[in-house]
Amino acid sequence: MAKVSIIVPTYNVEQYLPECMESIVGQTLKDLEIICVNDGSTDSSLDILKKYAAADDRIIIIDKKNEGYGRAMNDGLDRATGEYVGIVEPDDYVDLHMYEDLYRVAKEKDLDIVKADFYRFVRNRKGETLKTYDALSKDGTGYNEVIDPKKNDGIFRYVLNTWSGIYRREFIEKYHIRHNTTPGASFQDNGFWFQTFCLADRIYFINKPYYMNRRDNPNSSVKSREKVYCMNEEYRFIYEFLDSHPDLKERFIFVYSMQRFRNYFWTYSRIDRKFKGEYLERMSAELNEAARNKELDRKYFTPFEWKKICWIMKDPSAARKWMALSMAARKIKKIGKNIRRGK
Numbered sequence: 001m002a003k004v005s006i007i008v009p010t011y012n013v014e015q016y017l018p019e020c021m022e023s024i025v026g027q028t029l030k031d032l033e034i035i036c037v038n039d040g041s042t043d044s045s046l047d048i049l050k051k052y053a054a055a056d057d058r059i060i061i062i063d064k065k066n067e068g069y070g071r072a073m074n075d076g077l078d079r080a081t082g083e084y085v086g087i088v089e090p091d092d093y094v095d096l097h098m099y100e101d102l103y104r105v106a107k108e109k110d111l112d113i114v115k116a117d118f119y120r121f122v123r124n125r126k127g128e129t130l131k132t133y134d135a136l137s138k139d140g141t142g143y144n145e146v147i148d149p150k151k152n153d154g155i156f157r158y159v160l161n162t163w164s165g166i167y168r169r170e171f172i173e174k175y176h177i178r179h180n181t182t183p184g185a186s187f188q189d190n191g192f193w194f195q196t197f198c199l200a201d202r203i204y205f206i207n208k209p210y211y212m213n214r215r216d217n218p219n220s221s222v223k224s225r226e227k228v229y230c231m232n233e234e235y236r237f238i239y240e241f242l243d244s245h246p247d248l249k250e251r252f253i254f255v256y257s258m259q260r261f262r263n264y265f266w267t268y269s270r271i272d273r274k275f276k277g278e279y280l281e282r283m284s285a286e287l288n289e290a291a292r293n294k295e296l297d298r299k300y301f302t303p304f305e306w307k308k309i310c311w312i313m314k315d316p317s318a319a320r321k322w323m324a325l326s327m328a329a330r331k332i333k334k335i336g337k338n339i340r341r342g343k
Contacts, residue, residue, distance in 0.1 A: 002033035002058075004099050004166060005082030008090050009072040010049065011039040016091040016214065017048045023093035025056050029100035034059045035076045040066025045090070070179035070188040077178065084166040091214045092163065098210035102166050105204060109146055112200040115165030118211035131212070134159055136205050143207040149197050155205075156197060156255040162189040164211045167196060175199045180237040186230040190263065191237045194256070198241075198248045228275050231267045232282065235260040257290055258300040261309065280316035287313045 006024055010017065024034055036059060038046045046063060053059040062075055077085065084106055088094055098116075106114045121131040136158045137143060149155055171177075177199065180191045197203070235256075242249040242256060264283050271279060287309055290296050298306045311319035 002082040003029060003031040003103050004084045004086055005033040005035060005080035005169065006086045006088055006099070007073060007076035007080065008034065008036045008088050009039060009069055009076065010036055010041060010045050010090045011066065011069075011072070012041050012043045012045060013090040014041075014043040014045050014048060017045055020088060020090050020093050021048070021052045023096065024088060025052065025058075026096050027094075027099050028097050029103055032058050032099065033080065033082045035062065035079050036060070037062045037064065037072040037076045039064060039068070039072040068181065068183050068188075069186070070181040073179045073188070073192070074181060077172065080169060082169060085169050085172060086166045087163045088211075089163055089213075093212050095210040095212075099166070101208075101210070102206070105206065106166060106168070109204055110202060111146070111204050112168045112171040112202045113165055113196055114204045114206065116206040116211070117209040118161075118164045118213055119209050120213045120215050122214070122216040133209060134213075135207065136160075136164070137207075140207070143205050145204070147203045147205075148201050149203060150201075150251060153252065153255045155203065156252075156259060158205070160193050160197075160259075161213075162193050163213070171200065172196075180234060182233055182237070186227045187234045187263075190231075190234045190259075191241070194238050194259070195241055198245070198252050228267075228271050228279060229282070231263050232286070235263065253295050254297040254300050257295050257297075261287065261301075262305070265305070265308065276320060277317070280312055280320050284312050284316040284319075 008020065008024070013020075024032075034056070036049045036053075038049060038061060046061075049059070049061050053061055060079065062079060064072070064075065073087070084103060086099060086102075102114050102116065105111070115136060117133065117135050119131040120134050121129050123129055137155075138157075138159070142152075142155055142158070147155055175195070177192065177195045179188045182188075238256060238260075242253065261283070264286075268276065268279055268283070287296070291313065296309070301309065308319065308323065311322055
């Protein structure tokens with residue numbers, strides 16, 4: 001049994017894949033199982049994977065028709081045999097010490113999940129890497145201690161993702177935690193991390209960055225304006241999970257609503273203007289339904305977020321105008337700060 005199985009869900013990433021694979025095969029932790037799931041790529045991604053597999057017998061390739069991110073990830077999880085499981089997106093890369101360090105902590109602390117801070121980065125035209133440190137905990141609390149989410153749901157406020165840590169495979173299989181597999185969907189990592197946080201007993205956060213998350217891939221879901229309601233569908237998947245676990249629903253419904261509507265706001269800020277009106281109408285309907293079901297608690301939102309929620313529930317058309325003015329005011333304020341700093 002390998003110490004860590006690393007899953008690389010791959011689809012049309014020939015430009016970035018070699019850098020990703022080099023960072024994985026070069027890990028200081030050698031006892032790895034590297035599962036590359038080619039999800040029907042139409043570029044040279046599969047050929048690149050075959051080249052690496054020919055030189056490294058730790059690499060396993062699953063070559064399948066295109067069925068989407070969730071299915072590819074689930075196929076990788078089904079194949080994994082390692083003690084822990086990690087995920088690396090094929091357009092990202094990782095520090096060479098990442099899995100050795102995370103595995104050591106996981107074993108020392110007997111953890112279900114261990115996660116670390118990370119960098120977001122872009123490459124400019126000169127090929128220079130411009131990176132920004134992203135802390136999981138914005139206020140610096142919660143690091144270097146074992147946390148049970150059922151006793152501390154504050155960790156749901158952290159910057160959450162699936163790829164900056166490792167998961168005990170026995171824990172994943174005990175609860176059969178898997179991704180949503182809706183064809184053509186995006187943001188299917190949300191359902192996975194939410195399930196893991198609800199079900200885990202021992203989570204640990206490290207305030208050191210290992211993972212490099214790319215932000216300049218034009219094909220990334222975060223830049224796509226076509227899949228307007230994918231986030232809504234993903235949170236419906238999470239709601240169905242909570243519905244099937246009444247005890248977890250009672251404990252986590254408010255943090256679910258917090259994450260749900262924060263992600264809706266995030267989506268709203270990125271979709272094309274022509275979709276914004278209808279998106280707010282749908283958000284208004286979902287907010288009002290959540291309120292009727294007593295699934296909203298204002299203490300989980302900032303005062304500004306709660307004000308937005310109230311506006312959208314009451315009058316989505318007026319809320320759109322107010323939000324546009326608020327955003328413009330914040331941009332002007334930011335420009336003013338930059339000018340003063342320049343002086």
